[in-house]
Amino acid sequence: MTTVLETRVLRKAFGGITATNDVSFTLPAGARHALIGPNGAGKTTFVNLLSGVLLPTSGSIFLNGEDVTEWSVRKRSRAGLARTFQINQLFADLTPLQTIMIAINERENAARSWFRSFGARKDLVGEAVELIESLNLADVIHNRVGSLAYGKQRLLEIAIALAAKPSVLLLDEPAAGVPESERDQILNVVAALPASVSLVLIEHDMDLVFRFAKTISVLVNGALFVEGSAEEIARDPRVRQVYLGEEVINHG
Amino acid sequence: MSVASATDMSAAAAGPASLRLMSAARWRWYEFLFWGIAVACGLSTLAPALGFTVPVIPTKLMLMSEILILGLLALSIDLTLGYAGLVTLGQGAFFGIGAYTAGLMAKYGAGVAPLSDPLLGLLGAGLAAGVVGFATSFLVLRGSDLTRLMVTLGVALIVEELVNKLKDITGGTDGLQGVMSSSVLGIWDFDLYGYTAFWYALGITFLCFWFCRRLVNSPFGYSLRAIKGNALRARAIGMPVNARLIQVYTLSAFIAGVAGGLLAQTTQFASPDMVAFHRSADSLLMVIFGGAGHLYGGLIGAAIFRVMQDFLSNITPQYWLFWVGIVLILLVLFVRNGVIGLMMAASQKYIAKVPPKSGALK
Secondary structure (H helix, E strand, O other), rough: OOEEEEEEEEEEOOEEEEEEEEEEEEEOOOOOOEEEEEOOOOOOHHHHHOOOOOOOOOOEEEEOOEEEOOOOOOHHHHHHHHEEOOOOOOOOOHHHHHHHHHHHHHHHOOOOOOOOOOOOOOHHHHHHHHHHHHHHOOOOOOOHHHOHHHHHHHHHHHHHHHHHHOOOEEEEEEOOOOOOOHHHHHHHHHOOOOOOOEEEEOOHHHHHHHHOOOOEEEHHHHHHHHEEEEHHHHHHHHHHHHHHHHHHHHHH | OOOOHHHHHHHHHHHHHHHHHHHHHHHHHHHHHHHHHHHHHHHHHHHHOOOOOOHHHHHHHHHOOOOOHHHHHHHHHHHHHHHHOOOOHHHHHHHHHHHHHHHHHHHHHHHHHHHHHHHHHHHHHHHHHHHHHHHHHHHHHHOOOOHHHHHHHHHHHHHHHHHHHHHHHHHHHHHHHHOEEEEEOEEEEOOOOOOHHHHHHHHHHHHHHHHHHHHHHHHHHHHHHHHHHHHHHHHHOOOOHHHHHHHHHHHHHHHHHHHHHHHHHHHHOHHHOOOHHHHHHHHHHHHHHOOOOOOOOHHHHHHHHHHHHHHHHHHHHOOOOHHHHHHHHHHHOOOOOHHHHHHHHHHHHHHHHHHOOHHHHH
């Protein structure tokens, strides 16, 4: 199987703290991979390194065989790497339709135009409407994003990332903070993503992880602790210990 | 078309959705009203000739030209502030560069017809300001709002000092005398009463406004809104954020330069006052008075500001800024987004009180 995303001994240090500790990781095409680990394990730092929000202290990152270690967020995005954010990063004053159109215009290099009317390209608008419908946002398509329910905003996070037609999608805790009643919607959307998109899911919620992921990596203290199939990880006593220990500390 | 039925369905939905997106750019009745009032102000000067008496307006023609020009300057700020979210306290620099460029072209181009042509003068004014805008745009890319305020202020102070020091070119503190543009389009001479000046200023201001209106309703304009809304997300969808900001900042400088050129041509004078710090501060105030992000805010703000100045300085020549300060504080404290914000809130209240006829369906 071809590898779409790879890191080689990737390291990120903030002063004396090593948030990412020599992580070597490969993601095969079409993967359904989860990245889990206790609080502070460095999951979000790792995603920020992959997407280019942070630059690594050492090591390298390859996207579809190309060394993208020094690339900007924008360049990686255009090369097919999309991400969602753990904390919503949306355009509060625009509507979901406008938001998705902005993303599609950018992908199609149609956003440079000074004189065409926004929304004049019916083919692109059709694509935006289709994407919005497929993510259960049709009922709020013209509402102000800032006024949407939190669950809807999380869905829009995913929609924006998909509008770029990525080959690799990093989902940073897509269900974080979503009320129980709206959770299923997000799970279904994630489960229904096309196989052409290779997925990395960063998640706390073990239900979601085991429902969705075929393979799992466990990150502890910035380093890869163990990797394997979902069944192997579920059975691994060391993983249980890491999590149970964490639970005890959290709730103790 | 032999495509999947799902695609057919969304293609059908694309029509209304596309119309909905483009409806934001439709001309509304109040826009016609706004420009209609501007034209009516100019036409009112014909009243005495027709036997009517309109006591105030004809003698205020110069004031109205100035309002249009200051409105254009404020419009250039609205483009960067209201749409891209870039604050600036140095727009006066571009205004002044435009004023001196057009002034010099008119002064030394006299006799050499094309150079003293007013339209060519405006083009020169815009280009000169645009070049400086482009060169300094890299400074506003980094840092927070506060750094941007300081950097743009710094640029404006440098330009102001240069104008004072380069006496041989600019005339120093005496200003640039003898600015005589040739006639507009070779037909209308600038007259003593300011008739030509008013229609010329109105025409150019409207043209620039129309251009900005197209721009903010284009895909480019919406990408600016995205940057203002969330630059991190804009980058993550692959948007070249810095390139977009450089473009809009340069364009804004160009328009400010045109406004400056207009003032020099219509008043036949360019002075250090046109690059002074108060130009930058006043024009920012005008946008805040009127409300940012609607293009009309700057024009409305300029009218309020200038009329207030005219009215109050007749009563208290020394202390009129005191009252401007009071109004500013009240507006910022109690109204969201200036006069336009006030009007939008009022119209929403009205709509809530008088439901549209379709409300009967309930």
